[in-house]
Amino acid sequence: MPGGERQHPLVYDRVAYAYRGGEEAVRDVSIRLEEGKVVLITGPSGAGKTTVCRMANGLIPHEFKGRLAGSVTIAGRYDSRKLSVSALSKIVGVLSQDPETQLFNPTVEEEIVFGACNYGLPVETIRERTERLLELTRLKPHRHKNPHNLSGGQQQSCALASILAFDPLVLVLDEPTSNIDPIGSQQVLELVARLAREENRTTLLVEHKIEELADLVDEMIVLHEGEILHRGPVREVLEHVEYIDSVGLSVPQVTLLCAKLRSAGWPIERLPIGIEEAVEVLAPLIDREALSRAPQLPPRRVQHGEEEVVVEITGLSHVYRDGTRALSGVDLEIRRGEFVGVLGQNGSGKTTLVKHLNGLLKPTEGTVTVAGLDTRKATIAQMAQTVGYIFQNPDSQIFKMKVGDELAFGPQNVGLSEEEVAKRVREAAGDLEISHLLEKNPFFLSKGEKQRIAVAAVMAMKPDILVLDEPTTGQDFKRAREIMDLAVRLHAEGQTVIVITHDMNLAAEYCDRVVIMEGGRVLLDAPAREAFLARKKLEASSLRPPQVTVLGEALGYREAWLTVDEAVEMLGASGGV
Template sequence: MPVEEQACALAYEGFGFTYEQGESEVVRDLSLQLSQGRVVLITGPSGAGKTTICRAANGLIPHEFKGTMRGRITVAGRYDSRRYSVSALSKLVGLLQQDPDTQLFNPTVEDEIAFGACNYGLPAETIRQRLEQLLELTRLSEHRRKNPHQLSGGQQQACALAAILAFDPQTLILDEPTSNIDPLGSQEVLRLVARLAREEGRATLLIEHKLDEMVHLVDEMLVMDRGQVLHRGSVREVLEHVEYIDSVGLSVPQVTLLAARLRSAGWPLPRLPLDVTEAVTLLEPFIERASLASLPVPAPSCGLDAGPHSAGGVGAETIIEVSGLSHVYRDGTPALRDLDLQIRRGEFVAILGQNGSGKTTLVKHFNGLLKPTSGTVRVAGLDTARASINEMATTVGFIFQNPDTQICKLKVYDELAFGLRNLGLPEKQVRERVQQAAEDLEIVHLLDKNPFLLSMGEKQRIAVAAVLAMQPSVLVLDEPTTGQDYRRAKEIMDLAVRLHAAGQTVVVITHDMNLAAEYCQRVVVMANGHVLLDAPTRQAFQARETLQASSLRAPQVTQLGQQLGAPWAWLTVNEALAALCTVRKGAGDGA
């Protein structure tokens, strides 16, 4: 790479920061240089300090977020972030924040994408070319004249990213840029970001939990926890510590973790694979294919990581019945088309599909937030078109994709108590339920805080706790793990499992295929307002073409099993580990 492309675009020198109301530094002694044309990944559990690093890159810290800052941040080799305003630095450093909704304010998608580029005076023809290119790359062409706030969460995220890329900043800072985007869309966005970094010499800092999407795209990887860098180096170097990284609650590539556990079990693996292709090449010489093909399907288990959970069943009553449901939004957009669906009491169902497939529109009919254009929706015998929202709230608990649309109080305790007080519960019972929900979600220490000043992950847990305090019989979770590290995501899903075991019906919309595989007994796949597939999870994840048609992809261990010749879908790392240890060559003679 030419010398000029290696110039330092952003430098953190001994950076540390304590928020005004905080008691300790959230980032400590960070030194990091971002060179032009290079992509750096920072990952770590919630609370590691990742978002603080992003806010400091364009001057939001210390100018907008007050506190005590140590060290120095220099932009483009000469601009000290303490001395230059956010508006001055924003042309040089484009920042995509965790919540895209806060960055969208124009009347149409194309206006949003062109806004920054026009303000910074880019040539008109350049703006037109970039607009068309970015609309196509982010799959927003057909939505170009819509209001951005009418898009799905994933489409909003893609729109906000396109708006930043359009004005061509020298440095790009992306805080969880694909948290709301479907799997294949995530891959497309991340590949685009990495390609533009190399082609246009742009320094890029990515904050991501989805490591399996990143392994071949980044030049350097940092793992942080509690404000400090724990591991740093190339992706392959860092992932040699995969079991430790997994232990601090990060979602590591399944095949990498699987190989590490096989190596711990005595398999002489010379390296750890970074993707499914590498894993097949590495593991195939050790496997008896004939034995693998004859392995029986494991029995369903109630263990949290042994397979999909079963409750309810064929004999259970139907609690949600959707018949001929169509919904057309006011702007004329058809979102659902003659859809039929039944969910039985006690089921744990995942609704999957690409952004804009109609998932959120469907579940908003379950509690009457939306009314059918045609068709009917009945929940626990109530016709949702006729029942009031207050009536439905005690039956269906709805956790929104964006917690900011759900939170309305200035104190976390009052947020959790809000629905209970509206029901007229005695204050003693309100306190008991709030305390229990706060303990379940590990937010007791936040009860006196202002929720609007907390991180996206903390706000998500507050929203979940507020709904759980209502104790509804049907729980609908729309992307409940957005902004959470893998440990927190599993904690939320584990809590849903406990409620499910107590008889609650659980419906989850998620893009996290690993969690869907691990927790849900049934999968409904949607595309273009229709149901493409409705099947038990193991069967659904074998349907590669159907999943791909809705921009989905089975978990890595499922893909690995398919390529090695497994006759049934592996759903978790533990299932894959058990199967492979059974069919290892020479396993019976001590080899």
């Protein structure tokens, strides 16, 4: 390939695209990817990020029908309209979201070689490259396993290796770490950045996790409602951090903190993008002595130490039918009105634990009592009225042709009268602000609306306990926050809330108490402020405290800051202008 063409292996020129029957998903987008550079695209849901990825190897326009304007040129000469997806993918390797549908071979090894074999690469090349990738992704011990039996992080690594195996000139990754715990996702992102440098591979990365990528990428593009809002080096773009935060993106906490302090008049010239930089910037501006003596932060909500125990788990062990021991001797008590976060890395047993709460799983050993009901003996109807379980994907439950009927399904199943069912539907729809959708067909609504319908359908059961399973997975920060804000509202009305997550910022911001799981056991059970200071135990479970907590510690505050606003308040009281 001539040198000039290599310089910009992927070029979007004034591209606009509208899916059939829809409005434009992207408008007037021009991106010239330079050879060997890593570019991050970020933006809230519906910003057009996935559409940009689909255009890179011709999935748009060949597999998705709609109107495409402008052009996408690959390797300086190939028009994406004229070549097939499989031909373009040889040059532009695209990895989509959701490893579940990206992995379809019976073993890790077959998964990795699949693309390379399709492109007819020589046997020796494939073997050498496969060995190297197995080494790099640390999947060598798992090469004969079914990819679906790997942890979330390993699955993402396997999917990534399956693209790298045929050595494409450009790599396009659409949220490659959406299902992984913090340390696992850091490893995958570092691997991507390292391979980009070592193999001079141009990489376009779509991610929400700006905090983890700030040091790893050369350029950052913020998409909003189909248009480029900001672009440039990360530091330059993050100068607009407050605005980016306002459109619903998760931004580095220390950058946002310093931007807020600067707005309040602190003399901060350059916004930091990492913790060390933030310490350097803030240390000269604060009175460390005063900060260390600053009063303790008050509890954010009413504490529930005196309330009755609603969940009592004693000696709980669970072994799946294939012999996998997921839980071992778990003891746990949750009181009415608590807001508890269950944290842990992929495969630590957190989902298995909470599925015992509504009887989806039964204990192999031990007992689980919820609101006085032994889950082994309680009926499905009793458990469904006691524990409301909100699943990650609303498409797992929606089946009625009218939103109102969907909301009535649960209350009808437990034999409530027609009047009571109608009342509950009205109330749940009102709480979730979907009253105007009651007559609509849920299949034609947006993902955010479907998510609210799924929550309302559970709330119509009026459960004592609400369980939220990974509310951040597959969602942007704004949408995850909407769900959590709703949980806070319900909590204020007396609801017990249990959230499973590996999003540390979200857990710190919302949960009062944190239960950390590791290897099927409870590693730590403590109030959030204590838990986020237990660095070693967090690391043992592949977790990390929020940036502001680490910053507070480094600046000499003796408790944990859990949110940016708390940090602003404490710093405001101890230094500044």
